[in-house]
Amino acid sequence: MLRRLLLALALLLLVGVVRLPFETALQAEQRAAGFHAARVGLDLRQRLGQTGFLAALSGCRAVVADLLCIEAYSAWERVEWGRLNWLFETASSLQPRALFIWEMASWHMGYNASRAAREDPRWKLEAQRRRAERQYLELSRGFLQRGIAALPNEPKLYELLGTLERDKFNDPLAASVAYGTGATLPGAKGYLRRFSAYCLAQVPGREVEAHARLRALYDLGPQEHLPTLLKEMRRLEEKLALPPEQRIYKDR
Amino acid sequence: MSTAAPLPAHRLFSPARVGAIARNTLTELTRQKVFYLLLLFGLLLIGSSVLLVRFSFQDQFQMLKDISLGAMSIFGSLLAILATAAMLPRDIEERTLYTILAKPVPRVEYVLGKFLGIAGMLACALFLMGLLFLLILFVRERGVEAEMAASLSGDAAALAAQIETLRAQVFHPNLLAAGLTIFAKTCVLAALTLFVSTFATSQIFTVFIVTTAYFIGHFQATAREYWQAMGGAAWSKAFAGFVAILFPDLQIFNLVDEIAVGVAVPLALLGKTLVLGGFYVLIYLLAAQLVFAQKEL
Numbered sequence: 001m002l003r004r005l006l007l008a009l010a011l012l013l014l015v016g017v018v019r020l021p022f023e024t025a026l027q028a029e030q031r032a033a034g035f036h037a038a039r040v041g042l043d044l045r046q047r048l049g050q051t052g053f054l055a056a057l058s059g060c061r062a063v064v065a066d067l068l069c070i071e072a073y074s075a076w077e078r079v080e081w082g083r084l085n086w087l088f089e090t091a092s093s094l095q096p097r098a099l100f101i102w103e104m105a106s107w108h109m110g111y112n113a114s115r116a117a118r119e120d121p122r123w124k125l126e127a128q129r130r131r132a133e134r135q136y137l138e139l140s141r142g143f144l145q146r147g148i149a150a151l152p153n154e155p156k157l158y159e160l161l162g163t164l165e166r167d168k169f170n171d172p173l174a175a176s177v178a179y180g181t182g183a184t185l186p187g188a189k190g191y192l193r194r195f196s197a198y199c200l201a202q203v204p205g206r207e208v209e210a211h212a213r214l215r216a217l218y219d220l221g222p223q224e225h226l227p228t229l230l231k232e233m234r235r236l237e238e239k240l241a242l243p244p245e246q247r248i249y250k251d252r
Numbered sequence: 253m254s255t256a257a258p259l260p261a262h263r264l265f266s267p268a269r270v271g272a273i274a275r276n277t278l279t280e281l282t283r284q285k286v287f288y289l290l291l292l293f294g295l296l297l298i299g300s301s302v303l304l305v306r307f308s309f310q311d312q313f314q315m316l317k318d319i320s321l322g323a324m325s326i327f328g329s330l331l332a333i334l335a336t337a338a339m340l341p342r343d344i345e346e347r348t349l350y351t352i353l354a355k356p357v358p359r360v361e362y363v364l365g366k367f368l369g370i371a372g373m374l375a376c377a378l379f380l381m382g383l384l385f386l387l388i389l390f391v392r393e394r395g396v397e398a399e400m401a402a403s404l405s406g407d408a409a410a411l412a413a414q415i416e417t418l419r420a421q422v423f424h425p426n427l428l429a430a431g432l433t434i435f436a437k438t439c440v441l442a443a444l445t446l447f448v449s450t451f452a453t454s455q456i457f458t459v460f461i462v463t464t465a466y467f468i469g470h471f472q473a474t475a476r477e478y479w480q481a482m483g484g485a486a487w488s489k490a491f492a493g494f495v496a497i498l499f500p501d502l503q504i505f506n507l508v509d510e511i512a513v514g515v516a517v518p519l520a521l522l523g524k525t526l527v528l529g530g531f532y533v534l535i536y537l538l539a540a541q542l543v544f545a546q547k548e549l
Contacts, residue, residue, distance in 0.1 A: 004546045005451050008539035009498075015535050016497030019528075023501050026524055027473070034515040035507050036473075057470045059329070059437075059502075062509040063322035066315045070303065095318075098513045100311045 037096045037150060047090045056094055065095035069104065081113040085139055092146065099154055102147030110140030110164050137168050158182025159192055162199070172202035193217065194229060201232045211236040218248060269357055270365045277339070277369020278376075286335050286373065289327050293381050296323055297388050309396045313422050314513065316392065320385040321430050321508040328378055328438040329466065336370050336445035337458040349549065363446065363541050367533075370442045375435060382431050386423075393422045421514075429522050430511040436529030437505035441466065443536035444500065450543040468495060469502035500532055 030036055038061060045053040048064065056064045068091040075084040088105035095101055117123075117132035144161040151157060162178035165171045179196035182188050194217060201210035214233050217224045230248075237247045300319045304312045343349040352362060397415055404411040445462045452458040472495050504525060507517060 001451065001543065001546050001548065004543045008447070008542045011539055011542065012535065013497055019531065020496060023504060023528070026521075026528060027501070027504060029521055029524070030504070030507070033518055033521055035510045036503065037510065054467065057474065058467060059325040059470065059506045059508070060322045061506075062318035062512055066318045069311075069315070073307070095509060095513070097510055097515060098314065100314050104311070 034097065038094050044090070044093060047086075047093075061094050062098070065091040065098065065101065068094070069101060072104070072108070076108060076112065079116065081109075081116065081136070084108055084113065088143065092143065092150075096146075096150035099147070099151060099156060102143055102151070102157060103160065105143040106140045106147070106160055106164070109136050109143060110168060114140065114168070137164070140164055141169070153185055155182040155185040155188035155192060158185070159189070159195075162192075162195060166195075166199055172199040173206070176200040176203065194224075194226070198228060198232055201236060207236050207240055211240060211242075215248075264358065265361065270361050270368065273352070273357075273362060273365025274368035274372060277366050278372045281335055281369065281373045284335075284338075286331060287377060287380070289331060290377065290380055290384070293323055293327050294384055297384060301388055301392060309392075309399075309418075310421065312392065313389070316389060317427075317512040318509070320381075320388075321427075321434070321512050324378060324381045324385070324431070325434050325437065325506075325508060327381065328374060328434050329441055331377055332370070332374055332438040332442040333445050333459060333462050333466070335373065336442045337449055337452075337455050337462065339366055339370070340446075340449040341455045344549070353549070359545050360541050363450075363537060363544055367443060367446055367537055370446070371439050374438045374442065378431060378435055378438070382427075386427075389422060393418065424514065426511050426514070426517055429517040430508045432522065433505050433507045433511075433525060436526050437502060440500055440502070440505070440529055440532040440536070443533040443540070447536045447540040447543070450540045450547060465499055466502065468499045470506070472496055472499055473501055473503045504528060 027036065044056065048056060052064055068087045072084050072087040072091070075087060085105075088101065088108070092098075092101050092105060114133045114136035117136055118129050120129060120132065123129045123132060141161070141164060144157055144164065147157045148154070148161065158178045158181050162175045162182065165178055166175035176196045176199035179192045179199060183192035183196055197210060197213040197217060200206050200213060203210070211233070214229060214236065217229060218233060234249050236242075237249055297316075297320055301312075301316055304315050307315065340349075343352075349362075353359065396418060400414055400418070401411060404414065441462065444465060445458060448461045448465075449455075449458045452461065472492075507525070511517060
């Protein structure tokens with residue numbers, strides 16, 4: 001039987017040599033189609049521990065990522081911001097194509113952790129509180145940027161990035177770019193295009209372009225004649241001192 | 253004087269005999285209550301759906317899909333390894349094997365019949381797990397629909413649009429592709445276990461070897477990348493190559509993580525993955541037959 005066993009092993013080795021190029025090509029094809037997105041590197045072993053790493057490798061990557069998210073929820077309840085960030089870093093490495101992980105991570109860092117840092121009584125100086133807040137906001141932005149790199153066709157992430165840039169970083173140009181990019185993607189909400197134009201209208205020196213974009217929206221029809229759009233158009237018309245034929249508010 | 257009807261000529265290979273062995277194997281496995289694992293699966297699903305209520309309903313559905321498909325993959329693999337590893341030793345212990353092989357049944361038919369029986373059991377188990385998963389998904393989805401209906405009672409058009417979006421998010425035809433890739437992986441594991449059990453001295457040895465192969469099979473792609481990136485010594489590259497050649501790359505069948513988040517599987521890609529699974533099964537069955545044909549019983 002030993003001879004037969006050796007023969008069987010030889011068969012497996014021979015077939016292995018034949019199948020390897022096919023498998024390599026198939027794996028590349030799977031990656032190109034969006035599979036095996038996670039790079040389960042050996043650094044994850046340190047982060048997850050032996051059991052978690054084995055589970056992640058044996059077909060339970062998404063389950064481990066979900067368990068980390070559940071744990072993150074508890075960390076949020078206990079106000080452990082550092083741990084929360086660590087848990088989302090690991091979960092997003094394991095499951096980079098899960099939109100909800102990027103959403104949750106950026107929301108917790110950008111709106112909960114940053115706010116908590118801003119009001120943290122342990123920091124005596126305002127500058128310290130601002131710096132801590134800024135650090136969490138940067139983490140939130142980092143999550144969204146990595147999320148966009150992993151899911152480049154997901155308009156929701158651009159929307160979240162735009163809102164973060166607008167509301168937390170007070171950077172209307174960056175917000176306009178994010179909203180504008182999101183608006184071009186399939187499945188994008190109609191308001192992203194408007195938001196992009198509204199934000200651009202706040203950027204000094206970009207008023208002409210902003211007005212042109214608002215006007216293009218206005219010309220789409222009455223469904224676009226929303227109060228904010230009309231208000232911004234009126235403001236820009238006055239600021240740019242446009243001739244009456246280019247205005248929608250001709251009385252001014 | 254009565255004349256006996258002539259016996260039909262003995263055929264070298266008979267699909268009917270293979271079918272009979274497969275049916276018998278399936279019945280035996282069912283009697284061994286391997287389906288009790290399904291109970292565990294159900295409890296896990298119900299437990300996790302209760303645990304997930306704190307999340308928004310989109311996140312809940314996402315996690316429920318992840319957990320269910322992950323559990324199907326793990327339980328399916330466990331079933332494939334444990335049930336197959338026990339099969340040959342039990343047939344020897346209960347002397348069923350001798351009864352079968354004493355008849356003019358070629359050993360190849362025995363190996364093939366046993367594998368088909370196991371594959372049938374795996375198909376049934378995965379089908380039932382899938383059914384349970386869809387049922388829980390359906391119940392949760394209906395709950396969310398009811399909540400939506402209560403909050404949007406005045407706006408029928410908005411409600412209809414939201415329900416349509418929700419259903420499209422929750423039930424996706426790709427879930428079937430996920431089930432097929434899990435089935436392919438469990439069949440590969442079952443065939444590998446059958447091969448190992450033809451030369452193993454005990455059931456524990458078989459389980460140990462196949463479990464090791466399971467982890468190596470999942471880990472080898474990462475290890476190969478790591479070694480390539482390290483640009484290590486020639487011997488380490490040779491070792492990585494040897495491992496890649498000898499062990500199956502099981503990560504290739506792990507498409508469920510991405511399918512659960514909505515990545516579409518092109519039909520051609522699914523076909524190639526399933527063909528690779530079939531190829532693995534064929535090779536392991538061939539290797540099993542090579543050893544089993546000369547096994548002293």
